[in-house]
Amino acid sequence: MTIVDGRASASGPLTGFANMLGHPFITHALVAGTAVAVVCGLVGYFLVLRGQVFAGDAQGHIAYTGAMAALVAGLDPRVGLFAATIVAGVALGVINRRGADDVVIGSFFSWILGLGALFLTYYTTHGSGNNGTANVNVLFGSIFGINDQARAVAVAVAAGLGVVLIVIARPLLFATIDPAVAQAAGVPTRLLSTLFLAVVGATVAEATQIIGALVVLGLLAAPAAAAARLTTRPWPGFWLSAVLATAAIWIGVTIAYAVPAAPATFTIMSTAATIYLIAAAISARGRQPRLALAAPQRRKA
């Protein structure tokens, strides 16, 4: 990304945009980013609806430690990412069922992150030919570092996760809104809940490469919360969340391209936060007639 290209975009928005799409790293970033954003939006909507945003935070911590552990072991960080987050998703499902204290969970994930710091130090002090920016890439992502192969993997994983999520979407929504009735109607709520947390884990692992383990929480929460504020109907909200997440990635990448000083992670995250703020403002204006409808639905979730 050079400043010359950034200035070219100022000469005319359309030429600038065409220039931008001419770079392979931008198209890779946009393709992989779109795939990840769609899944993040879809998964995030259920996460917000089920009140499990904290699980996204926890998974981010685990993703960091998993990636660092894989680097120490000499493996591809992606192996560690997926293994750690999917195992953690299943474990979280079990913990949720037993009803653990927030203090316990918080202390535990703090310790997990401490373990990640240990692996980081081990990785940077042992062996000289290591990739020095690996730590920053895992923490804050590297959307412009996506190559051909990573793009293909991202799209494939996103497609797989999307299919799984859409298959379980209807029973999951039922189990989310009224768990007792769903269980009585024969929906396997426990299995669904655990499966969903595993899907969240895989999503976090995939998104970590794009936006980073620490910021993935924002991409899960912000577009979904914005969608939940804009509509109270579940299916339009579900798809709107994916659209908003994709918009955040596209606008964020474009701004990051035009302003080389700003890292893409920051521009994407601030776009997502802006979307959330706008949605909150819109819903606050139209709240009075809608409140009666919205309140009981949310309380059940």
Added chain:
Amino acid sequence: MNPQLTWNLITDVQQMWAYPFMVSALRAGTVVAVVAGVVGWVMVLRKESFAGHTLAVVGFPGAAAAAWLGVATGYGYFAACIGAAAVIALLPAPSRAGGLGGFSDESAGIGTIQALALATGFLFVSLYHGFLSGLTSLLFGTIAGVSSQQLHVLLIAALLCLIVLAAIGRPLLWASIDPDAAAANGVPTRLVAGLFLLVLGVAAAGASQITGSLLVFALLVAPPAAAFHLTARPAMGIAISVLIAVAVTWVGIGCAFYSPYPIGFWVSSFAFGIYLLAAGYRASVERTLRRIDRRHSPGRPVVAA
């Protein structure tokens, strides 16, 4: 500088004490641990641990911005944490999430704020070129984080914290345990809660300088949570919490000095270990009590220890 650990603990401590930066690290660690032990105890009682975590995370962009502007990072931590605490305190009460379990639309908002804070911190870090090794210190802590000048700032902030806490202690305790009764009896619960959030901001800023922004749970939550497993009495609980926090910090600083691994790892490991020990101790005591109870008077409801 390559200190060697020997079997003689006294020479080890003397060796550590010979370095001025270690002396100020231990002093800063003690000050921070005392405040964290006291404030953390009230925080866990009030189930505001998520707020503490968020405040600490907001400290990261503050510290990164301070480094970018060429100011000591300590001021950045304090400014950002206290500012965020004031904002949270001014928000209307229902839009605040209480605890990690405060699930709903609001927790999504808090998650967004956290992620945005971390991303903003990353922006400042990348604006300040060559700071990338400092990134790890800001996030995961460093023993050399506090200079002797910063120590004075830390000390004054800690004293202020403790004085405010002592002044509002009784109404705060009442408002935390039974907010409705306290409010009915004329305790200004809103004011007390707001003041406590400011104190919490200072404590989180202090703890961040030792353990890093991401690991404040280790100092702010684990010691008081362990104390709650050991006793329910406030004075005793605060004393135990402070004791654990100070011990964990000292041992953590010592281990970080003699090993290449960061202090955040050591402090969070020891704190979590002590928490597990306390939880295990309580579980075993409860089991014993239940067994005795069952032997002597079958059918009577078990009273929790």
